[in-house]
Every structure is written in structure tokens, then in C-alpha cells.
Amino acid sequence: MKEMSCVDLWSNTIFNGFLDKNMKWLKAKSVDQRVPLEYLKVQTLLHLPYYSADQLMKNDGKILDDLGTILSDISRSYRATYQTMLDKSKLNSINTFAKISGHNRLTVRDGVSSIPVRFGIVEDDVAGRINNELHYIRSVRKDNIVSLGLFLGDKTDVPYVCASFSYCKRLYQLRSINSFLCKDTGDCDLDLGQVLVMTRAFTFDNSPKNSMSKLYHQSYQYIRKNIANVKVIITALNPFLGFNGGSFLGSSYKMYALCPMEYWYDNHGRYVPRSKGVVRQSTPTPPIVWLARGVDRNIAKIIECSSGDNIVAIEKEKYARG
Numbered sequence: 001m002k003e004m005s006c007v008d009l010w011s012n013t014i015f016n017g018f019l020d021k022n023m024k025w026l027k028a029k030s031v032d033q034r035v036p037l038e039y040l041k042v043q044t045l046l047h048l049p050y051y052s053a054d055q056l057m058k059n060d061g062k063i064l065d066d067l068g069t070i071l072s073d074i075s076r077s078y079r080a081t082y083q084t085m086l087d088k089s090k091l092n093s094i095n096t097f098a099k100i101s102g103h104n105r106l107t108v109r110d111g112v113s114s115i116p117v118r119f120g121i122v123e124d125d126v127a128g129r130i131n132n133e134l135h136y137i138r139s140v141r142k143d144n145i146v147s148l149g150l151f152l153g154d155k156t157d158v159p160y161v162c163a164s165f166s167y168c169k170r171l172y173q174l175r176s177i178n179s180f181l182c183k184d185t186g187d188c189d190l191d192l193g194q195v196l197v198m199t200r201a202f203t204f205d206n207s208p209k210n211s212m213s214k215l216y217h218q219s220y221q222y223i224r225k226n227i228a229n230v231k232v233i234i235t236a237l238n239p240f241l242g243f244n245g246g247s248f249l250g251s252s253y254k255m256y257a258l259c260p261m262e263y264w265y266d267n268h269g270r271y272v273p274r275s276k277g278v279v280r281q282s283t284p285t286p287p288i289v290w291l292a293r294g295v296d297r298n299i300a301k302i303i304e305c306s307s308g309d310n311i312v313a314i315e316k317e318k319y320a321r322g
Contacts, residue, residue, distance in 0.1 A: 014283060015048050015240075018056045018063075025064060033075035035082075036205055042136045042241050043074055046271040049263040049281035056283065066269055074138070081133040082204075085126075088158035089151075091204050100150075100208040104221075108152065108208050115152055119218040122147040122162050130162050135202045136241070139273050141166050144199070146227070148219045150211060161203040161215045165223070168195035168234070172259070172318045177234055177292060180256040180312050181302055188299070190231055196223060196295075198235035212247035216293075220251070224295050231296035232303075237289040248291050254303050257290035257312040260319045290314075 019026070019041065026044060030037040047070060048056060051063055086092060098110040106117035122130075127147035131140040143166045149159025168174050174192055181188035198219075203212055223230055235253070237245045238261065245253075263285060264277020272278075294300025 014053055014056050021059050029071055034079055035075040040071055043071060045241050049283050049285050050265050050269045052282045070270055077133055085158050086204055089160040090156050091160045096206045098208045100211050100214055106214060118151040118154055122149040122159050126158055127162060127164055130202050131200045135200050141199045148222060150215050160207050161211045163198055163215055163219055164200040166197050166199050168192045168197050170322050172314050176257040176312045176314050194229055194231040196230045196233045198233060213250035216251035232292055232294050232299050234290055234292045237291060240286050253291040253293045254306060255289050256292045257314055258287045259290055259314040260316045261285055261288045
């Protein structure tokens with residue numbers, strides 16, 4: 001298996017076919033709602049598994065009616081928050097061709113000017129608003145222990161890129177990373193408190209290129225120095241939604257597991273996190289990818305030297321049990 005162009009590996013003809021047939025409708029909705037097309041595509045894909053394969057292949061008109069209402073509601077909340085937070089981040093003060101540079105001391109070069117970039121903790125209320133209203137999952141994690149971000153200049157309190165972290169709580173996540181690491185050493189036995197999960201990551205449109213990779217590296221350095229006992233960071237990537245993982249590969253994360261993914265909905269067909277779900281998806285979807293970066297030196301070496309031949313396949317039953 002090649003290491004990541006996972007989007008190509010798991011394209012799904014039913015869902016892609018539906019998007020292709022209705023792209024004109026979706027583009028019009030993007031213009032009408034003044035929300036980026038890519039964001040609406042992700043939200044549409046999140047909601048399509050609610051419907052049966054027959055409905056999707058028939059291009060049932062009711063689906064567009066349902067989606068129209070859902071996307072309008074989501075867009076209304078997203079649009080107002082996005083513009084407010086974007087203004088506070090000061091990202092509009094630089095041009096779209098600005099580039100971030102540096103390793104530990106970061107700057108954004110905007111033509112002839114150079115703007116310092118500050119890495120730091122994102123206040124809970126700011127991170128909560130980003131994760132509840134702008135992140136595609138639209139739900140903050142109550143067990144979040146820290147959110148970290150990159151800020152333009154010294155006086156902004158809204159980051160232009162943000163990542164949130166929680167301790168591992170799911171046994172299938174713990175067992176899969178232990179299984180991956182033990183294939184070579186046979187003696188890895190991490191516990192939940194030694195595994196940190198990057199649960200959310202968000203960036204505004206037109207952020208300087210490579211900002212996410214820079215944030216992931218800075219976050220790794222922060223965790224290594226400030227959060228005791230953590231030996232590995234893991235995170236999930238969902239190729240079904242069009243994410244290709246390039247920013248993770250650029251900051252030393254590697255694939256270690258494939259995991260089933262269930263999409264859950266409320267009684268009105270609106271996507272919700274699994275913990276809040278009432279109705280399970282109707283149409284099967286491809287798996288998600290789990291990625292890891294070692295904080296402990298020995299674990300980092302194991303991950304870096306892994307060939308990709310020992311990817312762990314997480315069983316559906318273990319995923320369902322948590």
C-alpha cells in the first residue's frame with residue numbers, strides 16, 4: 001500500500017457519482033450561501049451516507065431538498081462566525097501568496113515585509129468556538145486538555161490555524177498503536193495516559209502554505225516539553241472527505257492503522273458525533289486512516305522505520321465497542 005494518496009485509493013463511485021451529478025447545484029448553493037465550495041462538499045459527504053445506495057443512485061430529489069435545508073442552516077452559523085474570527089486573526093492583513101518560513105522562530109513573508117508568527121495556547125473559549133462552529137465536525141471535545149495555534153503578530157488572540165488534543169480514551173485506538181509498535185519489538189505496552197490524540201485541526205482559507213505542518217511540529221515540541229508521560233501522538237485522517245494528509249507527512253506522522261468509520265445522525269438526518277447519534281448510516285463507507293508520531297525517542301524510531309507493510313486493520317467489532 002502506498003503511503004498516502006488515500007483519497008485516490010478510496011474514491012467511492014456512489015458518493016462521487018452523486019456529487020458529480022449535483023455539482024452545479026452545490027456550486028450555486030456555495031455562491032448563494034457565501035460559503036466556500038470545499039466546505040459544502042465536506043458537509044454534503046458527511047450527510048450522504050444517511051441515504052440508501054438506491055436513493056443516491058436514483059439521485060432522489062428529496063435528498064437535495066433535505067440537503068438544501070441542512071446546508072443553509074450550517075452555512076448561516078459558519079458564515080457569521082468565520083468572518084468574525086477571520087477578522088480577529090488578522091489573516092486578511094496579508095496577501096494570499098504569503099509564505100511561512102523558519103523552524104522554531106516563524107515568520108510570514110508578505111512581499112518585502114516580514115510578520116512574526118507566534119505559537120501558543122489557544123484560550124478555551126476561542127478553541128471552543130472554532131471547533132463548534134467552524135470545524136467540519138462542528139462539535140467540541142469536552143475532554144480537551146489543550147489547544148495550540150499559530151497567531152499572526154503578538155496582539156492577536158485568535159489563531160489562524162489551530163489543533164486540539166485529548167488523552168486517548170478508546171481502547172481500539174490504544175490496542176492498535178500497541179499492536180503496530182509491538183510487531184517489531186514485542187514489548188510495547190502503552191497505557192491510555194501515554195497516548196495523546198489530536199482530535200481537531202482547523203485552518204482558515206488562504207492561510208500561508210505549510211502552516212499546518214509548522215503547527216504540527218511546534219505542537220509536538222510543546223507536548224514533548226510540557227505534557228508528562230506522553231510517548232506518542234495519534235490522529236485520524238478521513239480520505240472519504242477529501243483530506244490527503246500532506247501536512248501530516250510533512251511533520252513526521254506515518255500511517256499505522258485502518259479503521260472502520262460509522263456515520264451517525266439525529267432523527268432529522270443531520271450528522272452528529274457517534275456519542276450523540278440516533279440513526280446509523282444506510283450506505284457503507286470506506287475506512288479512515290490513523291497516523292502516529294513518536295514523542296518517546298524509541299517509539300519515534302520504530303514509527304520512522306516502519307515500512308507500511310505492518311498496517312493494523314482494526315476490526316469493526318473492536319471499533320464498535322470503543
